[in-house]
Amino acid sequence: MSQVKFVLTEADLPKQWYNVLADLPFQLPPPLHPATSQPIGPDDLAPLFPFALILQEVSQDRMIDIPEPVRDVYRLWRPTPLYRARRWEQALDTPAKIYYKYEGVSPAGSHKPNTAVPQAFYNQQEGTKRLATETGAGQWGSSLAFACSVFGLECKVYMVKVSYEQKPYRRLLMETYGAQVVASPSSDTHAGRAILADSPDSPGSLGIAISEAVEDAALRDDTKYSLGSVLNHVLLHQTVIGQEVLKQLEMADADPDMLVGCVGGGSNFGGFALPFIPDQLKGKRRQIIAVEPTAAPSLTRGKYAYDYGDTAKMAPMVKMHTLGHDFVPAPIHAGGLRYHGMAPIISALYENGLIEARAVGQRAIFEAAVHFARAEGILPAPEPSHAIRVVMEEALRCKEAGESKTIVFNLCGHGHFDLSAYERYLTGQLSDYDYPSEAVESSLLRLPVVPA
Numbered sequence: 001m002s003q004v005k006f007v008l009t010e011a012d013l014p015k016q017w018y019n020v021l022a023d024l025p026f027q028l029p030p031p032l033h034p035a036t037s038q039p040i041g042p043d044d045l046a047p048l049f050p051f052a053l054i055l056q057e058v059s060q061d062r063m064i065d066i067p068e069p070v071r072d073v074y075r076l077w078r079p080t081p082l083y084r085a086r087r088w089e090q091a092l093d094t095p096a097k098i099y100y101k102y103e104g105v106s107p108a109g110s111h112k113p114n115t116a117v118p119q120a121f122y123n124q125q126e127g128t129k130r131l132a133t134e135t136g137a138g139q140w141g142s143s144l145a146f147a148c149s150v151f152g153l154e155c156k157v158y159m160v161k162v163s164y165e166q167k168p169y170r171r172l173l174m175e176t177y178g179a180q181v182v183a184s185p186s187s188d189t190h191a192g193r194a195i196l197a198d199s200p201d202s203p204g205s206l207g208i209a210i211s212e213a214v215e216d217a218a219l220r221d222d223t224k225y226s227l228g229s230v231l232n233h234v235l236l237h238q239t240v241i242g243q244e245v246l247k248q249l250e251m252a253d254a255d256p257d258m259l260v261g262c263v264g265g266g267s268n269f270g271g272f273a274l275p276f277i278p279d280q281l282k283g284k285r286r287q288i289i290a291v292e293p294t295a296a297p298s299l300t301r302g303k304y305a306y307d308y309g310d311t312a313k314m315a316p317m318v319k320m321h322t323l324g325h326d327f328v329p330a331p332i333h334a335g336g337l338r339y340h341g342m343a344p345i346i347s348a349l350y351e352n353g354l355i356e357a358r359a360v361g362q363r364a365i366f367e368a369a370v371h372f373a374r375a376e377g378i379l380p381a382p383e384p385s386h387a388i389r390v391v392m393e394e395a396l397r398c399k400e401a402g403e404s405k406t407i408v409f410n411l412c413g414h415g416h417f418d419l420s421a422y423e424r425y426l427t428g429q430l431s432d433y434d435y436p437s438e439a440v441e442s443s444l445l446r447l448p449v450v451p452a
């Protein structure tokens with residue numbers, strides 16, 4: 001056996017983020033105001049976001065400098081390692097060469113601090129005192145809580161109720177970092193109270209929790225809103241991942257045939273894959289595969305259309321692959337990746353044939369996760385286990401075909417807070433769930449009608 005880890009020094013930490021919008025041969029459709037359906041301007045976003053992030057959202061600059069105070073915090077865990085999965089290759093008995101980028105070494109255990117830190121920084125620079133946000137499984141909430149503690153901001157987290165009840169340790173991590181956490185729908189906002197009046201037992205959803213956090217920020221002068229995925233500036237911040245991967249693959253003397261990542265809102269996948277898009281555009285084509293759950297299949301079964309970002313229709317409308325803004329994921333779904341929409345950038349890349357998408361069931365992902373953990377030792381979060389499943393299938397296909405492809409995937413977080421989901425899998429209590437076609441169709445009937 002030879003080299004397993006490809007490790008960069010702190011001097012290799014990227015100094016800039018990569019903005020794919022500068023290179024795309026097409027324009028993204030503009031975000032629209034949820035009430036007027038007119039394109040939104042900076043003034044519409046100013047109550048929610050600091051100016052620096054609004055500028056990044058629409059920037060056409062190819063490279064954007066990472067502020068030094070942000071790089072200083074990144075240094076706590078970046079650069080992250082790239083591994084060659086030699087033991088898993090052996091266990092799979094495959095001629096494929098498998099590499100994974102490991103983002104689980106961050107303080108919150110996932111890629112999310114890559115954007116939480118700059119978001120908190122820019123807010124602090126512009127005088128924001130408090131950030132409001134939503135969280136599903138709790139990874140985003142703990143990342144933002146950490147970033148707020150670093151830059152001295154208060155943090156209020158609306159946590160989807162089903163996770164609040166099932167994942168007490170994520171809540172405690174957020175509280176340890178100093179955040180205030182409530183179960184959403186909550187009685188703290190108009191949006192939450194309206195949902196509770198209608199369905200007191202609502203398990204909550206990301207769409208509902210976003211409505212609450214947006215309302216909180218819109219109604220308070222000292223507070224802005226922070227989103228952990230989907231938006232252009234979030235994907236931008238995550239490109240530190242792919243830029244490091246490019247350098248590490250060079251160290252490994254490897255040229256990937258296939259890149260695989262999981263998609264919820266699209267940020268870890270974007271951060272990992274966007275730095276490879278210039279090659280795609282120049283005709284050096286690789287298979288770039290986004291993997292989502294069959295329980296929330298926005299790319300493979302949703303529609304590419306304008307939709308609201310949240311249930312109460314307060315966030316801007318964007319053109320994206322969507323299951324409808326009132327999508328509520330089945331409570332039996334344990335695999336994460338529950339948002340109803342997909343990042344506009346990822347949606348547009350998919351529409352333009354620059355990336356592929358696949359959907360996998362939750363038993364298959366845990367089967368792959370356990371197989372991976374027994375060989376490599378790292379316990380993956382359920383989300384990246386979607387990518388692991390597809391890598392496993394591709395590696396076995398290579399074995400059958402006698403092909404030695406180079407496959408790289410993003411292991412975007414560890415699963416130490418997800419052991420109750422592993423328990424359900426290991427004790428045979430996890431069943432597959434496909435989001436029903438009727439639900440997709442009826443939800444899509446409620447998409448906003450947007451003037452052409």
Ligand SMILES: *Cc1c(COP(=O)(O)O)cnc(C)c1O
Nearest residue numbers: 139229264265266267268383413
């Ligand atoms: C939040 C999260 C995701 C899903 O969000 P994306 O924006 O699609 O990356 C995936 N994996 C992990 C570990 C997460 O914390």
